[in-house]
Amino acid sequence: xxxxxxxxxxxxxxxxxxxxxxxxxxxxxxxxxxxxxxxxxxxxxxxxxxxxxxxxxxxxxxxxxxxxxxxxxxxxxxxxxxxxxxxxxxxxxxxxxxxxxxxxxxxxxxxxxxxxxxxxxxxxxxxxxxxxxxxxxxxxxxxxxxxxxxxxxxxxxxxxxxxxxxxxxxxxxx
Amino acid sequence: xxxxxxxxxxxxxxxxxxxxxxxxxxxxxxxxxxxxxxxxxxxxxxxxxxxxxxxxxxxxxxxxxxxxxxxxxxxxxxxxxxxxxxxxxxxxxxxxxxxxx
Numbered sequence: 117x118x119x120x121x122x123x124x125x126x127x128x129x130x131x132x133x134x135x136x137x138x139x140x141x142x143x144x145x146x147x148x149x150x151x152x153x154x155x156x157x158x159x160x161x162x163x164x165x166x167x168x169x170x171x172x173x174x175x176x177x178x179x180x181x182x183x184x185x186x187x188x189x190x191x192x193x194x195x196x197x198x199x200x201x202x203x204x205x206x207x208x209x210x211x212x213x214x215x216x217x218x219x220x221x222x223x224x225x226x227x228x229x230x231x232x233x234x235x236x237x238x239x240x241x242x243x244x245x246x247x248x249x250x251x252x253x254x255x256x257x258x259x260x261x262x263x264x265x266x267x268x269x270x271x272x273x274x275x276x277x278x279x280x281x282x283x284x285x286x287x288x289x290x
Numbered sequence: 291x292x293x294x295x296x297x298x299x300x301x302x303x304x305x306x307x308x309x310x311x312x313x314x315x316x317x318x319x320x321x322x323x324x325x326x327x328x329x330x331x332x333x334x335x336x337x338x339x340x341x342x343x344x345x346x347x348x349x350x351x352x353x354x355x356x357x358x359x360x361x362x363x364x365x366x367x368x369x370x371x372x373x374x375x376x377x378x379x380x381x382x383x384x385x386x387x388x389x390x391x
Contacts, residue, residue, distance in 0.1 A: 124293045128301045135305050138321075138328055139312035147324050154305075158331050165298065167338050170353050174334075177357045182327065182364045189320065189368045193375050196318045198382050209314040213307040220303035224336075225296050234346030250350045258351050265358040272362035279369035282376075 123164045131157035142200045148186055155179040169247045298339035305332035319374070319381045323367045330360050 134157060137150030155178045162171035236249055254262060305328060312325030334353045341349035375381055 118292055121292050124297065128297075131301065132304060132308075135308040135328055138324055139308050139316070144318060144320055147321055151324055151327060154328065155331065158335060161298070161301075161335060162338055165338050165342050167341070167350055167353075170334070170338060170350055173354065173357055177361060178327075178331075182361055185364045185368050186320065186324065189371055192372065193320070193381055196320075196381060198317060200317060200321070201315050202317055202384075205315045206311075209311045213311045216310065217303050217307040220306065221300050224299040224303070233344045234348070236347050237345045246347075246350075249347045250354075253347045254351050254354065258348075261355060265355055268362050269358060272365045276365040276369040279366070279373045 120164060123160065127157045127160040127164065130154075131161070140201065144190055144196060148183065148190065151186075152179055152183055155183070166241070167246055167250075169250050295339045295343040299336055302332045302336040302339065305329075305335070317382055317384060319371055319383050319386075320368075322383065323364070323371070326363070326367075327360065330356055 131154050134150045134154035138147050138154060141147050141150060155174060159171045159174040159179070162168075162174060236244075241249060309325045309327075309329035309332060312328065313322055316322050316325060334356055337349035337353050337356075341347060371381060374386065378386065380386075
């Protein structure tokens with residue numbers, strides 16, 4: 117059992133346990149903490165697969181920036197008093213989810229592997245490096261989607277400002 | 291590499307299903323948004339695993355875009371949660387039924 121296998125099993129066990137925490141823990145603060153643990157475990161899986169750029173971006177963007185949004189909103193909205201999990205939907209969703217899981221595994225194991233392979237073989241990757249390969253692809257073939265992504269972020273920023281501000285502020289000034 | 295890529299895809303499916311169950315069963319609207327983040331992460335693992343198996347980097351570029359979309363979605367979704375809370379003083383999905391006939 118080499119280091120890759122040990123890393124895979126420990127990170128995946130951590131990710132699954134934390135995902136159970138995200139879904140089933142009662143307190144919303146515990147949900148956020150479990151989400152951080154799951155995100156860091158997924159980042160470790162990215163490093164284990166050899167995608168260093170995405171592992172670093174996962175920690176930077178997800179585990180820091182997005183989680184800070186959630187923590188700010190949780191600190192503004194008071195503690196949720198109601199029932200956390202609806203047992204009526206639990207009875208339906210868990211067997212349905214298990215069926216979807218079996219279908220996803222079947223399709224991915226027997227179907228999707230037969231696709232054509234790209235040019236970035238392990239020898240090329242050894243030569244170029246993951247970060248250079250991903251970013252050269254990002255700034256040549258996917259340059260237009262990259263610019264559209266910046267536009268989406270601008271729209272999201274304006275939308276968040278419009279949705280989050282108070283309506284009464286203008287009236288009080290008049 | 292010793293671990294087969296199928297294991298990564300199975301882990302991705304498990305996380306996806308857990309996120310789906312979370313979206314279905316949770317009643318707090320912030321917890322529903324957290325479960326969607328879990329589903330996005332499951333998709334990211336599947337993208338990277340397929341990429342490494344098929345010797346390509348296009349999937350990693352798409353994971354980059356998914357990170358962007360997740361940040362935009364968190365900003366807009368939490369802005370909506372704040373607006374809903376200011377209007378209704380409640381974040382329970384069972385009680386937000388204005389559009390119900």
